[in-house]
Amino acid sequence: MREIIKIKSLSASLGGRNILSDISFNVYDKEITVILGRSGAGKSVLLKHLLGLMDIQEGEVVIFGKDIAEMQEEEQKRLYFQMGVFYQNGGLLNALTVGENIALPLEQNSNLSHELIDHIVWSKLKLVNLLNAYYLYPSQLSGGMLKRAALARAIVMDPLLLFCDEPGAGLDPISLVSLDKLILNLREQLGMSIVVVTHEVSSIFRIADRIVFIDSGQVVFQGTLEEALQAQNKQVKNYFDTAK
Amino acid sequence: MKNKNHIPAYSLNIEETTLHLAGSLLIGNANVFMEEVLMCLKKYKHKQIVIEIDHLEYIDSIGVATLNYLKSRLDERKIKVQIDGGKKEIKLKLQTFSLNETIQIQKNKKVPFWEDVGYQMYRFLNDDLRAFIILMTNVMYWSITDLFKPKMQRQGEFYNQAVLIGVNALWIVLAMSFIIGLVLAIQSATQLRNLGANIYIVDLIVIAMMSEMGPLMPAILVAGRSGSAIAAEIATMKVTSEMDALKTMGINPVRFVVIPKIYGTIVTLPFLTILADILGIFGGMIVAYFYLDISFQVFINRMTESLYNRDILIGLVKSLVFACIIVLTGSFFGLRAKHGAEGVGKVTTQAVVVSISLVFIADSIMGLLFY
Incomplete structure (x- = not known):
């Protein structure tokens, strides 16, 4: 199986405090990798490192075969074209309508005509069941709608790699199930490799191919869902037992 | 895996009322495809066309949207479009990423000028002025x-x-x-x-x-x-x-x-x-x-x-x-x-x-x- 992301001995500290220490794991092609861990475990900092939003202090992060610490600005930009990020609180631009938000990456990074972009935006809105939100502003959307709009923007360029930060937080169970189905569809049909940071155990059961469990900035477990359920590691066992 | 730096090619061939589409249709070539196909169909006289996709190797969601857009453009010219054939996974993608036929793209209605003036005046008196007086x-x-x-x-x-x-x-x-x-x-x-x-x-x-x-x-x-x-x-x-x-x-x-x-x-x-x-x-x-x-x-x-x-x-x-x-x-x-x-x-x-x-x-x- 081809590795899309290779993380080797990644360590990071903030204000003299160790946040990540010696993190190593791989994300494989066309797989959904779920990063798990309690609040404050270092998941967000890890995600920021993977997205190139924080400088790498120690270790190595290789995405699509290239070390992101050694990338030039242009290379990083090209990498971003192949990545979609679904932020926890949406990250939509408040000054633009939902339609404009979704169209933005295509308008800025492709040579597609406005009419075609418009068509693509409508099809993405249909995909996330948000057809009535095209002309609305992000502030006019409910939490769940905001999430779906953010996902539509994240996948508008059909990225090869999708990062989802807490996609299910704040969603009702029905919306959560349809969001999970959509994530699975994106993996199945478009061959996306997906990294999901989540706490939703029901989601993990539905979508996870591989689980990376982080505790106090360290990877304490990595493996498939079945392996995770049988793991003897205390934290992992506790996590799944409590969730049951 | 598709490599987006190298844009895969598509090929199209029109025979009578059939457009044969092969290769790959995705974000990198969608615009060129649209331009080419519309150019080819400029003098198209028939009232229907079949887009045959048996040899289409790969399509992404933008490719699907492009086919949909082509369909809507031809609909405007009263040309009925039918997509025919295709591998199982391509059909599945068309199903997942297509806009339903029944869904009409909603356009924002433009409000007539005087109606807008009247509405703004009403809003000012009923909404803003009232709120200001209440606050005062x-x-x-x-x-x-x-x-x-x-x-x-x-x-x-x-x-x-x-x-x-x-x-x-x-x-x-x-x-x-x-x-x-x-x-x-x-x-x-x-x-x-x-x-x-x-x-x-x-x-x-x-x-x-x-x-x-x-x-x-x-x-x-x-x-x-x-x-x-x-x-x-x-x-x-x-x-x-x-x-x-x-x-x-x-x-x-x-x-x-x-x-x-x-x-x-x-x-x-x-x-x-x-x-x-x-x-x-x-x-x-x-x-x-x-x-x-x-x-x-x-x-x-x-x-x-x-x-x-x-x-x-x-x-x-x-x-x-x-x-x-x-x-x-x-x-x-x-x-x-x-x-x-x-x-x-x-x-x-x-x-x-x-x-x-x-x-x-x-x-x-x-x-x-x-x-």
């Missing part, structure tokens, strides 16, 4: 009531607001008033000297400063400086649900947030006005001394003759009215903020523009009343 009534009620219930106010809040709104604006108000007095006197000095009416510079400066520039200058500066701060603070509280939180704790948001600002401004703006009057007159005095040979003693003697208590009072009344306008406008716009951070910026700008305009309008009305 609330502020009047609570500012009078709270005078007799000092324990109901937050400890030290009046002092904080007085410092923020009034004391912190002191130096800029003093500097600007001095400059205004100086400029006013310089502009008048030449004309008065030509007429041999040097001494009247005193009347001009004193009356202009006391009843016009004295109250107006600090009001404009405070509106720009603190009016915007009031609007931004309240707007931020509104969009982050702090106002709702106050309400659900049984606290009246207007009473809690606006009343200390009203007290702070009402108390400090008249003081700023008096200081602005003094500095403005001092500026005029300096010009009179150097340009028109009017000594300080002569200037002061003439000032006592030309200045009436009424002029001082008019200036103070004006400053009180301006103080209410600045706080009410800032609070009104702040409380009407929506749409997140962008909304905060918008109402802050509106608050400054409207409060300065209202200060000028009120000044003109009072100028006519007290003439």
Whole structure:
């Protein structure tokens, strides 16, 4: 199986405090990798490192075969074209309508005509069941709608790699199930490799191919869902037992 | 795996009523495909076309949208499109990523001009004006009531607001008033000297400063400086649900947030006005001394003759009215903020523009009343 992301001995500290220490794991092609861990475990900092939003202090992060610490600005930009990020609180631009938000990456990074972009935006809105939100502003959307709009923007360029930060937080169970189905569809049909940071155990059961469990900035477990359920590691066992 | 740096090719071939599409259709070649296919079909005469995709190797969701878009373009020309064949996974993608036939792309309806004017007027009267009057009534009620219930106010809040709104604006108000007095006197000095009416510079400066520039200058500066701060603070509280939180704790948001600002401004703006009057007159005095040979003693003697208590009072009344306008406008716009951070910026700008305009309008009305 081809590795899309290779993380080797990644360590990071903030204000003299160790946040990540010696993190190593791989994300494989066309797989959904779920990063798990309690609040404050270092998941967000890890995600920021993977997205190139924080400088790498120690270790190595290789995405699509290239070390992101050694990338030039242009290379990083090209990498971003192949990545979609679904932020926890949406990250939509408040000054633009939902339609404009979704169209933005295509308008800025492709040579597609406005009419075609418009068509693509409508099809993405249909995909996330948000057809009535095209002309609305992000502030006019409910939490769940905001999430779906953010996902539509994240996948508008059909990225090869999708990062989802807490996609299910704040969603009702029905919306959560349809969001999970959509994530699975994106993996199945478009061959996306997906990294999901989540706490939703029901989601993990539905979508996870591989689980990376982080505790106090360290990877304490990595493996498939079945392996995770049988793991003897205390934290992992506790996590799944409590969730049951 | 597809490599987006190397754009895979598609091929198309039109035979009678069939368009054979092969290869890959994705984000990198969608635009070229659209242009080419529309060019090929420019002189297409038949009423239907079959797009055969048996040899289509790969399509992404943008490719699917492109096929849909092509369909809608041909629909406009009354050409019926049928997509035929295709591998299982391609069919699945078409099913997942297509817009349903029944879904019509909704376009924003353009409202006719006069309908929009009528709606805006209705909204202004029914919504904005009503809300402003309600806020004004609330502020009047609570500012009078709270005078007799000092324990109901937050400890030290009046002092904080007085410092923020009034004391912190002191130096800029003093500097600007001095400059205004100086400029006013310089502009008048030449004309008065030509007429041999040097001494009247005193009347001009004193009356202009006391009843016009004295109250107006600090009001404009405070509106720009603190009016915007009031609007931004309240707007931020509104969009982050702090106002709702106050309400659900049984606290009246207007009473809690606006009343200390009203007290702070009402108390400090008249003081700023008096200081602005003094500095403005001092500026005029300096010009009179150097340009028109009017000594300080002569200037002061003439000032006592030309200045009436009424002029001082008019200036103070004006400053009180301006103080209410600045706080009410800032609070009104702040409380009407929506749409997140962008909304905060918008109402802050509106608050400054409207409060300065209202200060000028009120000044003109009072100028006519007290003439």
